[in-house]
Amino acid sequence: xxxPLTPTERLGxxxxxxxxxxxxxxxxxxxxxxxxTALARGETRFVMQTLRDQIGQHVYPVHRLDRPTGGVLLFxxxxxxxxxxxxxxxxxxxxxxxxxxxxxxxxxxxxxxxxLREEDGTRPKAEMPAQAALxxxxxxxxxxxxxxVDRYPHSxxxxxxxxxxxxxxxxxxxxxxxxGHPIINDAKHGKGVHNRYFRDHLDCPHLLLAAVFLQxxxxxxxxxxxxxxxxxxxxxxxxxxxxxxxxxxxxxxRWEDGASAAEAAEPIDIPL
Numbered sequence: 001x002x003x004p005l006t007p008t009e010r011l012g013x014x015x016x017x018x019x020x021x022x023x024x025x026x027x028x029x030x031x032x033x034x035x036x037t038a039l040a041r042g043e044t045r046f047v048m049q050t051l052r053d054q055i056g057q058h059v060y061p062v063h064r065l066d067r068p069t070g071g072v073l074l075f076x077x078x079x080x081x082x083x084x085x086x087x088x089x090x091x092x093x094x095x096x097x098x099x100x101x102x103x104x105x106x107x108x109x110x111x112x113x114x115x116l117r118e119e120d121g122t123r124p125k126a127e128m129p130a131q132a133a134l135x136x137x138x139x140x141x142x143x144x145x146x147x148x149v150d151r152y153p154h155s156x157x158x159x160x161x162x163x164x165x166x167x168x169x170x171x172x173x174x175x176x177x178x179x180g181h182p183i184i185n186d187a188k189h190g191k192g193v194h195n196r197y198f199r200d201h202l203d204c205p206h207l208l209l210a211a212v213f214l215q216x217x218x219x220x221x222x223x224x225x226x227x228x229x230x231x232x233x234x235x236x237x238x239x240x241x242x243x244x245x246x247x248x249x250x251x252x253x254r255w256e257d258g259a260s261a262a263e264a265a266e267p268i269d270i271p272l
Contacts, residue, residue, distance in 0.1 A: 013050075013054050014026040014027070014028070014029075014047065014050055014051055014054060015027040015229075015251055017072065017227050017228070017229060017251050017252065017253055018225070018227055018253035019055075020221075021077070022076065022077055022078060022080075022081040022219075022220050023074065023075065023076050023077055023081055023085065023218075024051070024055065024059065024074075024075050024077060025072060025073065025074045025075070025214070025227045025253070026047070026051060026073055026075075027070070027071065027072065027073075027229040027230065027251050028047055028065055028069075028070050028071060028072075028073040028211075028229075029070055029232060030068055030069060030070035030206045030207065030210075030232055030235075031067060031068060031070075031206055032045065032046070032047055032067070033046050033047070033067050034046065034047045034048060034061060034064055034065065034067075034073070035047070035048045035049075035061065047073060048061060048075075051075065057077065058077075059075040059076070059077060060075055060076040060077070060078070060079065060081070060082035061075060061082075062074055062075065062076055062082055062085040062086045062089060063085075063086075063089050063094075063167065064167075065211055066169075066170060066173075068185075068206055068207035068209070069098075069207060069209050069210065069211060070210050070211070070229070070231065070232050070235070071098070071210045071211025071212055071229045071231075072211045072212065072213065072214040072227045072228070072229040073211070074214060074227070081219065081220070084219035084220075085216075085219065088216055088217075088219070089167065092165055092166070093216060093217065094214060094215070094216045095163070095213070095214070095215040095216065096163065096164055096211065096213065096214055097161060097162070097163055097211075097212055097213035097214075098161070098162040098163075098164070098172055098209060098210060098211050098212065098213075099140075099159060099160070099161060099162075099209070099210050099212050099231060099235075099247065100159070100160045100161075100162055100172065100176060100183045100208060100209045100210075101157060101158070101159055101160075101183065101184045101208035101235075101238065102157065102158050102160050102176055102181040102182060102183050102184065103156075103157060103181055103182055103184065103190065103191065103194050104156055104157070104158065104180065104181050105139070105142050105156050105157075105158050106137065106139045106158040106160050106176075106179065106181045107137065107139060107179065108138070108139050109136075109137065109138050109139070110136075110137050110179065111134065111135070111136045111137070112133075112134070112135050112137065112175040112178060112179060113132075113133075113134045114133060114174075114175060114178055115130035115131055115132055115133055116130065116131060116133040116168045116169075116170075116171060116174055117129070117130050117131070118131065118168075118169060131166075131168055132166060133164075133166045133168045133171050133174075133175065134164070134165040134166055135162055135163065135164045135165065135166075135171060135172055135175045136162070136163040136164075136165070137160055137161065137162055137163075137175075137176070137179070138160065138161045138163075139158050139159070139160055139161075140158075140159045140160065140161050140244070140247055141158065141159040141242070141243075141244045141247065142156065142157070142158050142159075143156070143157050143158075143242045143243070143244075144156050145157070147197070149193055149194055149197045150191070150193055150194065155194070155197075157184070157242075158181065159239070159242075159244050159247060160176065160181070162175075162176070172209060173186050173188075173189055173207075173209065174189065176189075177189035177190075183207060183208055183209050184198050184204065184207075184208045185198060185199065185204060185205075185206055185207045185208055186207055186209075198238075202238060202241070203234055203237065203238075204234050204235070204238055205234060206232075206234065208235060208238070210229070210231040210232070210235055211229065212228060212229055212230070212231065212249045213226070213227070213228050213229075213249070214226075214227045214228075215227070223255050223256055223257065224255065224256035225253060225254075225255060225256075226253065226254050226255075226256070227252075227253050228249045228250065228251065228252050228253070229249065229251055230248065230249050230250050230251050231248070231249070236248055
């Protein structure tokens with residue numbers, strides 16, 4: 001009798017953007033939890049466990065992406081690398097760039113410096129101390145659809161670039177909502193009619209937020225490494241549909257000197 005397929009065999013391996021002897025980066029699919037948590041009821045596939053099984057060794061998380069957010073996710077391959085990378089994130093030495101599709105025409109540029117209370121779901125937010133949170137936003141493109149999604153005869157949307165300087169939970173989502181431009185398919189901060197329109201008519205079933213860029217000084221190579229991840233197929237198709245394809249990225253890595261990181265790194269076989 002044939003053994004049932006594992007989740008990794010059924011859904012395929014995680015796309016590896018970069019790997020060397022000390023760290024590895026993948027393109028996380030939207031909707032996938034990074035690791036097992038109390039929220040993982042019924043889930044059978046997690047990034048950490050999938051990647052561990054995929055490459056045959058333990059991986060160490062050094063930052064996080066929310067469950068509905070896809071994009072660049074970095075792991076260390078040993079404890080020393082984990083400590084170095086975690087310290088770089090804590091000390092804000094990482095340059096992060098996200099793409100988000102929002103309701104309305106967002107501001108051309110704006111920096112939101114608005115402290116946020118932790119949302120851990122265990123205590124009332126009023127009991128949680130507010131923590132400093134800063135995000136820089138830039139509007140990349142706009143579109144106006146001749147569709148009365150809400151009360152207006154036309155509906156406007158923007159493609160926004162987000163560069164968070166801090167890493168608070170749901171920071172980009174909360175800061176964009178604070179500006180009056182919630183991300184499409186944000187069930188908590190957005191508006192249902194717009195979310196349903198994108199799901200039902202534009203084939204966008206998940207939050208339209210993607211971590212497309214991560215740049216940092218490699219703690220052992222001494223050079224700056226840039227990692228990029230393409231938005232998932234639904235997100236990418238929407239960008240093309242709206243004429244925003246110039247802002248699409250591809251999975252890849254490169255050094256600051258322009259060399260391909262895949263070629264410059266120590267070659268290692270990656271079992272799939």
